[in-house]
Amino acid sequence: MSDNQSKLQSNSTAGIDENSDEILDKNELDDVIEEKKPKQKKLFWLISTGSNSSDLILLNFFQYFAANIVSLGILGYLTAIRNLLKALFQEVFGRLSDRRGRKIFLITGFFLSFVATVLLAFSYRSQIMLIIVITIHAFSFSISFPVWNATLGDVTEIKGRTTFIGKLTAIGQGVGVALMLILTGFFYILENSYGYALDWKIEYGIVFAISAFCLLLSAIGVLFLKETRKSDLIHKPPRMLTSLKNKPFRNFIIVNSVYGIVMAALWPIYPIIQVKALGMEFYQLTLVSAIYAICFGISGFFGGRIGDRIGRKPVLIVTRFVLFTVSLLYIPAVIFDAWGYVILTNVVSGLCNGAFFIVMNAYALDCSSEDTKGSYSGLAQVSWGIATSVGSLVAGFIALAIENNASGTPVEATKYMIIITTIAIGVLRILASIGYFFVKESLPKHKRTNHSK
Numbered sequence: 001m002s003d004n005q006s007k008l009q010s011n012s013t014a015g016i017d018e019n020s021d022e023i024l025d026k027n028e029l030d031d032v033i034e035e036k037k038p039k040q041k042k043l044f045w046l047i048s049t050g051s052n053s054s055d056l057i058l059l060n061f062f063q064y065f066a067a068n069i070v071s072l073g074i075l076g077y078l079t080a081i082r083n084l085l086k087a088l089f090q091e092v093f094g095r096l097s098d099r100r101g102r103k104i105f106l107i108t109g110f111f112l113s114f115v116a117t118v119l120l121a122f123s124y125r126s127q128i129m130l131i132i133v134i135t136i137h138a139f140s141f142s143i144s145f146p147v148w149n150a151t152l153g154d155v156t157e158i159k160g161r162t163t164f165i166g167k168l169t170a171i172g173q174g175v176g177v178a179l180m181l182i183l184t185g186f187f188y189i190l191e192n193s194y195g196y197a198l199d200w201k202i203e204y205g206i207v208f209a210i211s212a213f214c215l216l217l218s219a220i221g222v223l224f225l226k227e228t229r230k231s232d233l234i235h236k237p238p239r240m241l242t243s244l245k246n247k248p249f250r251n252f253i254i255v256n257s258v259y260g261i262v263m264a265a266l267w268p269i270y271p272i273i274q275v276k277a278l279g280m281e282f283y284q285l286t287l288v289s290a291i292y293a294i295c296f297g298i299s300g301f302f303g304g305r306i307g308d309r310i311g312r313k314p315v316l317i318v319t320r321f322v323l324f325t326v327s328l329l330y331i332p333a334v335i336f337d338a339w340g341y342v343i344l345t346n347v348v349s350g351l352c353n354g355a356f357f358i359v360m361n362a363y364a365l366d367c368s369s370e371d372t373k374g375s376y377s378g379l380a381q382v383s384w385g386i387a388t389s390v391g392s393l394v395a396g397f398i399a400l401a402i403e404n405n406a407s408g409t410p411v412e413a414t415k416y417m418i419i420i421t422t423i424a425i426g427v428l429r430i431l432a433s434i435g436y437f438f439v440k441e442s443l444p445k446h447k448r449t450n451h452s453k
Contacts, residue, residue, distance in 0.1 A: 034102045041224045042153075045171060050218035051110070051148065052172020053179060054117065056296075057138075057211040060180070060289035062120075063271035065204045070127055076268035076396010078134060080389040083264065084147070085138035087385015094378025101229045102151045103222060109144025110219035115194040117212040119206040142385075153365040153373035154228035158162075162312075166304020168359060172223055173297030177290050179210055182303035184286040191283075197352065203282050219301035248440035249367040249376065252381045255435035258319055260387030264427040265395035266327055267388070269421055270345075272399075273330055277414055278339045288346045295350025303355020304362075312359045312366070313441045319356040320436055322348065324429035334418050360384075366442035395421070 066078055097105045116137035123130040156164050183206065191197045198206075274280045274288075290340045307315045326349045333341035361377065368376035399421050406413035 025036045040226055043221045044168065047106075047173050047218045047221040048150070050214040050221065051144070052169055052215075053176035054113070054211045054214040054218070056173055056176035056293050057180065057207060057214070058117070060292065060427030061204065061207050061285075062134075062238070063267070064275055064285050065120075065124075065343055066130065067271040067275040069124055069130060071400075074127065075271065076392055076394075076399070078131065079264070079268050079396065080393030081131070082134050082138050082386050083392060084389035085135055085385075086141045087381045087383075088390075089139065089142040090146040090381040090385070091375060091378035091405050093143045094150055094373075095375040097147040097229065098305070098372060098375055099151055101227050103225060103227045104272065105143055105147040106151070106225075107219060107223040109140050109142075109147065110222060112140030113137060113144065114212050114215040114219060117208055117215060121208040124201050124204075137238055142381075144287050146381055147241045149361050149365065150373040151228050151375040153368070153377070160308055161365060162304035162307040162358050164304070165362060166300045166307075166358045169304075169354075170297040170301035173293050173300065173354075177293040177297065179214075180293065182211070183207060184283045184290065187286070188283045191271045199395055200282065206262065207328075244379075248368055248442065249364070252363060252367075252439050252442075253380065256380070257383045258435055259429075259432040260384050261322070262425065263390035264388035264433040265428070266422070267392045268396035269418065269425075270330065272343060272414070273334060273418055274339070277334055277411075277418060278337065278342070280339050280342070284339060288342050291343055292350040295347050296354035299351045299354025300358045301354075301404060301413035304358045306355070307359045307362060308443070310444070311441045312363050312438070312441050313439055315355050315359045316363075316434045316439060317433070319352040320433040321358075321430065323352045324426045324433070325428040326409050327350075330422045331419055335413050345426040346436035395425075 061081075063079070066075055070078060093105055093109075116133055119133045120130075120137065123133045152165055152168070153161070187198065187203060244253070276284060280288075302317055303319075326345045329341055329345045329348070333339060333345075337435070360380065364380035365373055366378045399417050402420055403413050403417040406416040408416070
């Protein structure tokens with residue numbers, strides 16, 4: 001970035017602000033950044049742990065749950081709607097939180113998520129109920145997620161931001177992993193030692209109940225959290241189109257959205273692979289999900305540190321490029337009917353995604369000014385959600401068309417569809433990852449050097 005560009009952008013509420021690492025006015029620092037006090041620090045860990053644990057559990061089990069209820073085409077539609085609604089209103093609520101404060105939106109989002117997760121346990125009764133519950137849950141997520149990211153932006157500096165967010169995420173992932181492993185052991189011992197196999201509806205009901213409890217803890221934690229955004233210090237944030245005038249941020253949104261379309265193409269297919277093609281049992285699904293979560297947490301923790309040390313761009317490039325192998329690793333799993341290959345897909349996916357999502361969120365915050373953190377965080381999630389919705393929706397129906405037109409038995413047709421789609425997705429992921437080479441570094445060397453002194 002040239003000096004002239006830096007000056008122009010620092011004068012704009014939509015630019016990469018050279019002073020964006022300073023939190024509000026220094027006279028207000030003690031009042032606003034309450035996370036530095038022991039009690040507030042504990043609340044940050046509680047809220048993050050509850051939220052991340054719940055998100056982890058739902059991320060790993062919803063697709064498997066839905067695969068028992070709906071067809072491949074409907075699964076792609078459900079995945080698309082879920083991703084779209086989770087992201088569609090994030091810019092709106094992020095912007096509103098910039099103007100009105102974070103706390104009220106966090107309480108509303110977490111509580112609605114809690115209610116929806118409880119109802120999810122009973123949504124196996126009909127596809128319509130499942131769609132309604134997922135709609136509520138996705139909408140509530142679009143409230144809490146950008147506001148929580150903005151809250152973290154309120155209490156962090158640009159240098160050290162991904163390290164802090166990575167630590168919070170890693171702890172939440174660790175607790176989520178522990179819960180999943182406990183569930184795995186419980187269901188396995190119950191079936192193999194006592195000969196009592198729970199119905200799949202009861203198993204998922206228990207899983208969703210634990211997820212709901214984690215969300216309830218987050219909502220309670222927010223009640224005691226000190227507001228991090230002071231209304232008398234807030235200026236009117238920019239609208240979405242104004243935010244997109246920030247060239248580095250706009251380019252990132254474009255590149256990231258293209259990759260999101262390609263990445264999400266696999267999402268309606270992998271639960272079909274694991275549940276129907278490989279016939280994996282519940283404890284196996286839980287095990288591979290736990291492995292993914294462990295790798296995700298480790299990657300998020302160290303990826304955050306690496307992003308602060310060498311910049312955001314190298315992390316984005318590496319994590320997006322390597323992810324093409326996940327799609328291709330499903331091929332030997334299907335050919336040899338060996339679910340062990342699914343473990344490898346979750347190791348690679350977890351290691352890549354953990355660092356990526358931490359850096360992706362930090363990139364949006366880096367590009368914002370103090371008055372626009374919620375807006376930028378929300379807009380990044382809106383674009384990502386729309387892109388992944390398109391990818392999963394289109395891929396679901398394309399995969400269904402390939403399967404219906406394939407010759408042979410239904411099992412052979414499904415395997416043929418899986419091989420064709422996973423090869424295509426792997427190639428497209430390689431091509432889409434090239435775009436990250438053209439993204440501007442949001443934490444250039446001079447900022448890393450200045451803040452390390």
